[in-house]
Amino acid sequence: MFCMPFVQTTKLTHIYFKGTPLETVALKDIDLEIPEGEFFALVGASGSGKSTLVQHFNGLLQPTSGRVSVFGDDISTRINRNSLWSKVGLVFQFPERQIFSSSVYEDIAFGPRNLGLDENEVKHRVETALKDVGLPAGILQIDPATLSGGISRRVAIAGILAMQTPALVLDEPGAGLDPQAKKQILLALKRLQLEKGTTIVLITHFLEDVVDFAGLVAVLKKGELIASGRPKQVLAQPELLLGAGLEPPFPVAFTRKLSSKGVRLNSSPVTIDDLARAIQRTYQNTGPGDR
Amino acid sequence: MVNDSTIALRNLVFNYPGSERPVLDGINAVIKNGEFLAVVGPNGSGKSTLARLICGLLRPSQGQVLVEGLCTVDPRNRIEIRKRVGLVLQNPDNQIVAVRVEEDAAFGPENLNLPSKEIHYRVNHALEQVGLIHLKDRPPQLLSGGEKQRLAIAGLLALRPSFLVLDEPTSMLDPLGRRGVLDVLRGLSGEGMSVVLITHNMDEATAADRVWVLRDGKLAADGTPGSIFSDPVMIRNLELDLPWVTRLANALAGYGLNVPAGIVNTDDMVCFVCRLFKQPS
Amino acid sequence: MLNSVTMGQYLPVNSPVHKMDPRAKLMVTVLTAVTVLVATNWMGILTVSLWIGLVLAATRIRLVLYWQIYKPLWLLLITSFVFQVVFTPGEPLLLLGLLSLSKTGLVAGGRMLWQMICLLLVAAVLTFSTTPIQLSTALERLLLPLGKLKIPVREFAMAINLALRFVPTLFDESRFLIAAQRSRGADFTRGGVRQRAKGLIPFLIPLLTNIFRRADELAVAMEIRCYRAGAERSTINELKFKLPDYLAVLANLIILIIAL
Missing domain, CATH: 3.40.50.300 (P-loop containing nucleotide triphosphate hydrolases)
Structure with a gap:
């Protein structure tokens, strides 16, 4: 169907x-x-x-x-x-807690092996998954215990991606990471959705990311x-x-604060760019620049 | 240096054993009493190591940390330093010692062997300060993440510290929990407590009096949030993530509206936009 | 989140038992346990059963919650009962193939079952009504004389407190790991014994690592709050032996004498 x-x-x-x-x-x-x-x-x-x-x-x-x-x-x-x-691949909160092998390769290979794939295919999938989360092939033989928080998070996520399930569910994959590391993970997911048609379900409380x-x-x-x-x-x-x-996205919260001070914008912006444009438009229409 | 009420970092260097590259490399700075300092920088820039050095949990490889004039490497100063500097960790679950909120907050003063009456007094006050007094008989395990972090803060306040150091206390919390913790910190800072907030959330940093930017183990910038986040060259060089207000200022500039430098927090920006609309030209 | 009542979990209830001095509770627990173990005559068994019933009622904790602690253990209880019945020699009442059921066997099995149920109840009353910190303080105070023999009483008491505190954590971590590894296709029920044992590795290794990591961080949090192993600690609620405490211990001594 x-x-x-x-x-x-x-x-x-x-x-x-x-x-x-x-x-x-x-x-x-x-x-x-x-x-x-x-x-x-x-x-x-x-x-x-x-x-x-x-x-x-x-x-x-x-x-x-x-x-x-x-x-x-x-x-x-x-x-x-x-x-x-x-x-359906499921990435739990703080998934680095589920890593158990003494090498990155073995851990990512756990899911694919349980799928009953032959070792060539497993190897191929491990390498693809690692690339998808933006990690270099050089870390495959490393002991995951020695990796930093952001990297081990991505290794754990790769362990789910390697199963190449048609759908992925992720519970706060960026929690506790710095903004760059979080963004890299979200971009990787977006790429999977656009390039491979994977369904992504993302649990988050960062509404800016949702936008x-x-x-x-x-x-x-x-x-x-x-x-x-x-x-x-x-x-x-x-x-x-x-x-x-x-917490509403920053532009929404900002618009609300403005309106509580008596300044009403003539749209409901959700992104920063829309907010800037709305302020500029309102300014042109009603502000001193008009006179 | 009898009346010294600061934390002084003198040529501070730290190597983890067996590692060539220092995590912190020659930091010279002073944390003043009563200030709200935010420490930002990417993962691996040495922020957490700095927090542990300030509390005396780690010993500097070179240089020294002086807490109100007490050197952290001297074992005789250990308890005195613990009483002066509290540390809140990132994970709210791993700091709970007891199974009742009140008992947990009492753990510190109990370790100081204070009389029961004094402990009660301190614990009640601390729980009031963080807004948890109504939950004092609850099991901490059933609190939300934000409440657990506030309990961790209360447990330190009961030791009556001069400095409160927090290592990414909000990064595992939901928005409400995050806001609750930040409100408590602002309140404490308003009452004169020195707060050192380690964070990778730039919007949290804009609430501070002063910001340190750590990069590759060095103190790359030290100034007010306004001076740091309004400086495009600094931001580019340090690859800092931008606070929302700065992003808005940049977007507004694209539409021909120039926001004066130094506006980095929401309230100032709201005022700016209101003035823009209301002032007669 | 705590999802079920487990052994060693404190339940905040306003009851006379909760208000007792933890030292008295510890003494009563030990005395009752001893009575249960030594009681041979019917009089003793009846008195101590009534006593436990009284204590249970005094905790004002719903019986359902006591029932919950047996749920994971009923298999163990039944098996021990059967073994005791079957392997106690005596005049057979009934022959089932090679097995014989004797009256002595039945009595011995019944007595052991009763003892196990009682001991679990007594332990449950103690942990339901006493926080681990109170418990460790009580233990520390009662055992302090042993400190003179260079036995690290304070460290021992704190270790017990922390062990109890970690019970729910252990459950949470296990639940997470079972779900997470099953989501990667782990099957803890497949194959023979060796394969099953091997199948436990993805579960057990991270369980240990995670618990140790948490314990490590807790140690830092404790150190920051001025904890020093072995140092003298005070307590927020000073322990005080009051009339009910003396009465409880006294009543328990009398019951022990009856049972002997």
């Missing part, structure tokens, strides 16, 4: 420890569709249910009620769930989906974002 979405959920509800004193509703009635080949951002404060939601996408969790289908297959059957890891990289965004608040759509529309609503415990 041409238009089959990557993920479709209907009334997805997930309750942890149902029927115990510790019962917590993590997700409630989520209806969501993620198109194949999309760069999809999932945003929300800590504890909003983002991580729980994406663990349904590769079969680690199944819904308490409601339906989830991934690439058209219902995940309620064990067979479908058990093969999902080979279709720059994602085609669609969904906002979660305390387990409920409160908005979804194009970033330029969804992220231009500061009250909605603040209500969800998020």
Whole structure:
């Protein structure tokens, strides 16, 4: 089928420890569709249910009620769930914690080997993945324990990329890294989406990154989906974002501050360039330069 | 030097054992009492090493660190230095010692063997300062990341330090947690606490009184946020990431609106734009 | 996040047991445990069972939470019971092939099962109602006389506190690693014993590394807050033996005598 979405959920509800004193509703009635080949951002404060939601996408969790289908297959059957890891790569938060081998090569090769590929193909995939995350082939024989935080993060991500799954889900891949290192990772993901058609689902709370990289965004608040759509529309609503415990992108927050001082711009800019243009236009129309 | 209330770095050099290239290479500077200093620089520029040297957790390979006149290498000064300089680490989970918020904040004063009454007094005050007093009976494990970092700050405040050093305290937090920690730091700085904030978020750095830029182990720049982030040559040479306000200023310049140098924080920029619209020409 | 109640987890509840001096609680725990182990007559067994029931009620913690600690252990309990029953010699009541069930066997198995359940409950009461820091302070104060024999009591007490503090961390790390490695196709259930053991490497190695890294950082955080191994520490809530503490210990001594 041409238009089959990557993920479709209907009334997805997930309750942890149902029927115990510790019962917590993590997700409630989520209806969501993620198109194949999309760069999809999932945003929300800590504890909003983002991580729980994406663990349904590769079969680690199944819904308490409601339906989830991934690439058209219902995940309620064990067979479908058990093969999902080979279709959906999942990068957890701080994935460098999962590195276990004494060489970078062996660690990246773990996933591809579990796929049952022959050693030539494994080697090829390890090298491609390393290049995708922007690391030199020279580090393949190095012990990962000696690498810096930013590099080992990228090695861990390469370990997922090497499985060459048609979809990738990443939970805050840039957390704790400096801005340059974070940007490199996001650019690598964007390249995969554009060049190989990989579906990317990015969990983040940096909304500026969503504006720059994602085609669609969904906002979660305390387990409920409160908005979804194009970033330029969804992220231009500061009250909605603040209500969800998020920090609106700088241009949005700035416009809001201006309007609280009585200066209204005649558009709702989401990028820096749009903001500068809006200020200049408003200035031309109403400001002293007009007179 | 009896009344010295600064931290002085004198020709500070640090090599990790077995490594040729020094992580820090000849730093001469003074951290004044009561100032809010931001230390920025890319990963690997020596920021964290500097934090650990200032607290006396690491010994300089050459040169010295003097905390209020006390040399950090002298083992007899160790406790006195710990009492004066607190350090908050990056990971909020790894600094928790106890299973109740109040007990955790009390860990420092307990180690000083202070009487129970004094500990209670200090802990209550510290938890109030960071806005966690209402959670004092909770298990810290159930706090959010931002609250955990504020608890780590409270645990140090209970030791009544003069200097608070924070090594990328917000880099693992969500936006609300980040804002909560920064508000606490601003409040403490307003009360006269010396704050040394190590960060790679340039917007956080613009809130400081002074910014140090570390690069390849050297102190490449030292000045007010306005003077550093408004200097295009410096920014290019040091490959600094830009604060949002500076990016906006650059974009506005592209549309023929020139923002005066020195405007690097949001409030100043908002004022500038308001004046632009309202002032009669 | 803590997702389930595990052994060694403090539960903040306002109860008379929580308010007791941790030293008294430690003494009662040890005394009760001894009573459970030495009790042979029915009178003793009944009294100590009632005593434990009373203590449980006094903690004001819901019984469901006590039940949770047995969940991972029931297999162990049942197996030990069966072994005890089968391997205790005695006059057979029932023959199942080569196995014989005797009355002595059943009694011995039942007694052991009762002992294990009681000991777990007693330990649970202590850890549910006492924070690790209180526990280590109590241990330190009670054992301090041993310090004269050059036994590092303070370090030992702090080590216990930290071990308890790390229990939830250990669970979190394990949960993360199982999920993360399964996402890379790891299968902990495939193949024979050797293959399964090998399959555990991607799980165990990072588990150890991560825990050590965290412990390392915690050590720095403790040092920064003026911790010195072996140095004398005070405590925010001064320990004070009050009337209920004396009564509890006294009551427990009487029960021990009855059981003997």
